[in-house]
Amino acid sequence: MKILVCMSNVPDTTTKVRFTDGNTRLDAAGIQWIINPWDELALTRALELKDAGAISAVEVINVGPALTEATLRKALAIGADKAWRIDAETADGYQVAQLLAQWLKDQAFDILLAGVESSDYNSSGVGIMLAALAGIPSVSNVSGLSIEGGQVILKREIEGGQQQLKAHGPFLAVVQKGIALEPRIPSMRGIMTARTKPLEVVPAHPVAARTAYQAFSLPQPKGSCRMVDPEQPDELFRLLHEEARVI
Amino acid sequence: MSNILYLAEHREGSFRKPALELASYAHALARQTGGQAIALVLGKVGADQLSRLGSYGTQHILHAAEGSFDPMDNGIWSTAVAEAAIKVSARLVVFSASLQGRAIAPAVAVRLEAGLVAGVNGLPSSMQPLTVERKVYSGKALATVVVHTEKAVMTLSPNTFGLKESSGDAVAEVWTVPTLPSLSFEVLETSRSEGKLLLSEADVVVSAGRGMKGHEHWKPVEDLATVLGAATACSRPVSDEGWRPHGEHVGQTGKIIAPNLYFALGISGAVQHIAGVSSSKVIVAVNKDPEAPIFGAADYGILGDVHTVVPALVEAAKRFKENS
Ligand SMILES: Cc1cc2nc3c(=O)[nH]c(=O)nc-3n(C[C@H](O)[C@H](O)[C@H](O)COP(=O)(O)OP(=O)(O)OC[C@H]3O[C@@H](n4cnc5c(N)ncnc54)[C@H](O)[C@@H]3O)c2cc1C
Numbered sequence: 362m363k364i365l366v367c368m369s370n371v372p373d374t375t376t377k378v379r380f381t382d383g384n385t386r387l388d389a390a391g392i393q394w395i396i397n398p399w400d401e402l403a404l405t406r407a408l409e410l411k412d413a414g415a416i417s418a419v420e421v422i423n424v425g426p427a428l429t430e431a432t433l434r435k436a437l438a439i440g441a442d443k444a445w446r447i448d449a450e451t452a453d454g455y456q457v458a459q460l461l462a463q464w465l466k467d468q469a470f471d472i473l474l475a476g477v478e479s480s481d482y483n484s485s486g487v488g489i490m491l492a493a494l495a496g497i498p499s500v501s502n503v504s505g506l507s508i509e510g511g512q513v514i515l516k517r518e519i520e521g522g523q524q525q526l527k528a529h530g531p532f533l534a535v536v537q538k539g540i541a542l543e544p545r546i547p548s549m550r551g552i553m554t555a556r557t558k559p560l561e562v563v564p565a566h567p568v569a570a571r572t573a574y575q576a577f578s579l580p581q582p583k584g585s586c587r588m589v590d591p592e593q594p595d596e597l598f599r600l601l602h603e604e605a606r607v608i
Numbered sequence: 609m610s611n612i613l614y615l616a617e618h619r620e621g622s623f624r625k626p627a628l629e630l631a632s633y634a635h636a637l638a639r640q641t642g643g644q645a646i647a648l649v650l651g652k653v654g655a656d657q658l659s660r661l662g663s664y665g666t667q668h669i670l671h672a673a674e675g676s677f678d679p680m681d682n683g684i685w686s687t688a689v690a691e692a693a694i695k696v697s698a699r700l701v702v703f704s705a706s707l708q709g710r711a712i713a714p715a716v717a718v719r720l721e722a723g724l725v726a727g728v729n730g731l732p733s734s735m736q737p738l739t740v741e742r743k744v745y746s747g748k749a750l751a752t753v754v755v756h757t758e759k760a761v762m763t764l765s766p767n768t769f770g771l772k773e774s775s776g777d778a779v780a781e782v783w784t785v786p787t788l789p790s791l792s793f794e795v796l797e798t799s800r801s802e803g804k805l806l807l808s809e810a811d812v813v814v815s816a817g818r819g820m821k822g823h824e825h826w827k828p829v830e831d832l833a834t835v836l837g838a839a840t841a842c843s844r845p846v847s848d849e850g851w852r853p854h855g856e857h858v859g860q861t862g863k864i865i866a867p868n869l870y871f872a873l874g875i876s877g878a879v880q881h882i883a884g885v886s887s888s889k890v891i892v893a894v895n896k897d898p899e900a901p902i903f904g905a906a907d908y909g910i911l912g913d914v915h916t917v918v919p920a921l922v923e924a925a926k927r928f929k930e931n932s
Pocket residue numbers: 374398816817818819820842843844845846857858859860861862873874875876877878879880881884894895896897900912913914915
């Protein structure tokens with residue numbers, strides 16, 4: 362069985378974002394790029410399954426410009442067998458999903474993993490759109506994936522509870538917290554071998570985006586915090602009731 | 609025609625606040641397009657509940673009572689919504705940005721060849737072309753998104769639009785989805801905790817962090833939640849340590865919530881934590897460190913030790929409830 366992990370390249374989660382060109386795009390100066398945290402956990406789980414002998418190969422793919430190769434190399438260093446990059450600057454998640462779907466036609470993966478969202482656009486869109494375009498079943502909110510005796514068992518969160526599912530045939534899972542505990546970090550040996558692993562660049566077909574990001578802005582800074590005396594806890598509830606009107 | 613279709617989610621046959629907020633939003637959109645606000649309801653819901661949608665401006669309800677709708681299957685739900693959108697010639701399809709809405713909106717967008725805008729936080733500034741604002745970079749910035757396609761699919765961030773009642777009656781039509789697929793996955797087991805207040809539905813959330821020092825100190829946190837009718841939450845290290853269940857973890861990698869009131873007790877306020885709670889209307893922080901970043905995100909703060917302040921808050925909350 363083969364697993365494909367869809368990987369997004371995002372600014373480090375502690376980045377103070379700034380915009381440029383009349384607030385139409387992110388100012389990339391000084392930004393540290395990382396593997397999107399959920400994709401990193403998805404990759405970690407895929408590699409755990411490979412270590413356990415349940416999976417034969419783990420490959421990763423990113424749609425993006427050459428800049429993203431550093432994170433693809435990191436994925437190889439963590440343990441992925443092969444990395445792909447579809448060479449495109451995309452305007453929306455639909456474009457990413459469409460490029461992935463076209464590429465996927467000539468591939469054979471049993472399990473596709475996508476993170477619940479990327480920490481830049483937070484749209485939760487690419488994974489499910491890819492599955493819909495490729496015509497394969499999808500399951501969301503997946504917090505566990507195991508393979509025993511060739512049987513693929515998924516755990517997913519539902520409103521107020523959990524469910525265990527069994528997959529029959531290829532599928533795409535949108536994964537979230539719980540899929541793996543701690544992301545794997547590259548070992549020295551991993552970093553060395555990553556250099557010799559394949560990173561294949563694929564040209565992009567022309568695909569039109571369906572939405573465009575017109576402008577960005579920063580939210581209004583919050584007013585200052587009003588301090589309440591710890592000896593006067595009743596005062597807090599009075600303020601919440603009379604001033605903030607939330608209770 | 610410029611009808612608005614929305615998915616009215618319910619829990620065991622009753623509509624909660626997110627569904628009524630979405631109904632209010634769909635009604636406001638319909639007033640802008642001159643079309644109707646139409647609800648799609650999947651699964652069994654009684655007439656009294658259906659009529660509630662009318663009081664939030666819904667004119668028509670498609671009620672697909674029969675089918676394997678609970679819990680959600682991506683294939684079944686997205687087919688039902690897409691078929692309904694085609695049936696009523698919807699120009700816009702809107703969902704709550706809930707567990708389910710976030711999961712199926714992208715599939716519906718693909719089926720309808722519509723642009724997707726996830727997590728919008730208000731009404732569009734223009735209907736032609738559709739232009740609407742949403743949060744990006746985990747709440748650190750806002751973006752204005754323009755949709756190029758004729759149709760659009762949106763998910764609405766919870767607690768951003770509010771409830772807006774309007775007089776009116778909704779006409780409910782029993783509807784059978786023409787080509788419903790079978791379940792995509794075999795269900796082995798389903799477990800649900802009954803009657804518990806869900807984090808996603810709570811108006812007040814009491815959340816605590818590593819400052820509590822251990823799971824054995826959670827009693828006052830739970831007591832405060834009980835007195836206020838709140839749900840409980842926690843920071844990531846707390847669930848990683850196993851002090852609290854994983855379902856309570858809020859933040860960038862956990863649940864993203866937007867209650868009216870959020871208590872952060874012994875939580876430092878790391879950016880990844882704030883990413884999950886910054887849409888709360890009001891934040892109260894209790895921390896012993898005056899430099900803790902949480903005070904920068906909070907509206908009200910108490911500088912002190914959680915082990916004495918939280919029990920005092922429980923007593924004060926009881927007095928407040930008795931007098932109001
Ligand atoms: C990729 C990534 C994703 C992440 N996602 C999340 C996420 O989703 N959610 C999340 O919460 N974190 C997340 N984190 C972790 C985050 O960076 C912080 O480490 C975490 O939020 C800290 O939790 P805390 O505030 O409970 O603990 P701490 O940072 O240890 O803070 C404890 C606070 O309690 C105070 N305190 C201690 N004792 C007392 C006392 N007796 N009385 C009063 N105050 C006291 C301290 O002053 C301190 O401010 C993520 C990190 C990364 C790198």
